[in-house]
Amino acid sequence: MTGVWGTRLGRAAVVFGLMMALVAPAAAQAPQKGPDALTPPPVVDPKKVETTPVTPGAPAASTFAPDELTLSPVPVLTISGSSSWEDAYDKLVEAVRKADTELKRLGLTQAGQVFVMYNTSDDRGFDYEVQVPFSGTTTQKPAEPMKLGGSFAGKVLRFVHTGSFGDMDNTYEQIANYLDEKNVEQNDLYIERYRTDLLTASPEALEIEILVPLP
Template sequence: MTRCRRLVPALCALAAGLATAMPLAAQQPPSPAQTNPLPTTTAPNPPADPNKSAAPAPEQAIVPPPAGQAAQPADPSRPPLVAKPAEAGDVDEVTLPAKPAAILSGKATWEEAVPSLQKAFAQIEADLVKAGIKPAGRPIAVFTKTEDAGFDFEAMIPVAAAPTTPPASESGLRFGTTPSGKALRFAHRGSYEGIDSTYETLTAYLDAKDIVVQDKFVEEYVTDLKDGADDTLDVNIYALLK
């Protein structure tokens, strides 16, 4: 996993270096979450009519990674943060709702990213079963600190409501809320081993548009995170706007 060395520093540097850039216009957060597809610098697909010419591609076009075959739909009782599905290659401006969630903090090396996240999600699921609390959303990983050797993260699973009295947990489980506010959503379709290419598209897009983001990112696993080579994986990546 080379994401930290190649991509995360770019996000952090971008957030710091673009402090004078003009942010997107503020909007009142809608309820529930809404999406607004944004124009990308990706060259459009050729038109169906061969007699019509395609729109010219801008210079230094950003080409999204090849889309993997979508897996079976997720459990409808556990919807993603944004109801409208993401389209591979598109960038959507979304407003993330603050949902109550069970949270478990952890650390991992980049090489052990998938098994470490799997273990954290499995522990949360087990703790929720013991407490009699049903999950109400897809697993989420918030990457809070990154360096060459590895990263710190918060694994989250949304629930319908946080318990008034949190159950005792030896694992360190706690309750809070999912990241909320305005964000840009990038869809990754394909193996986790190939997710770096989507982050490259993300950082290039932010650079081209002069968009200021927070120095952390969010991954929401629309399909289960099985292993690094699973090419049916569907991940929503959110860049949180400042």
């Protein structure tokens, strides 16, 4: 190889000079990339890219949208009592059982879903009235402290709780937030109407209407 280069040295020098003259401008315009150089992304013509228009979604429906209804009075057997929050469910079940026994003694028949009215409450517990609708007539008086009378009548907002009795605190908190948001005046009277039978249902699987009286 050295002999070949020796005989062509002059010609090679001329050729090399011409090549460098041609390559130098290109090299100046396109500098070599270092090992850490970034490759720019390809240019995309936006007119050639298919796009799908996005329709603004409707605001999420409130999970607490009550309906308004008017309650008509029905005859009920009422038993009053008080309870701590820890014993609330057991106390209500006991009251319904006593009312059911008393209705049978009086010759009356349960004729509707049980109401529970919460009159007053604090951190320690609450006062309640369990009201059991009935049909029939009697000349006897119920045993104390039970009494015969009529259920609440008037306009209410109806919310629905489905689940365990222990989770009702969360439901009531959401109701309170809803009433505040809508500026609904409320006199702290709440009525529950049990769609499930308190005497047979599991406390973990209840369906309860929570009725908020309107002024």
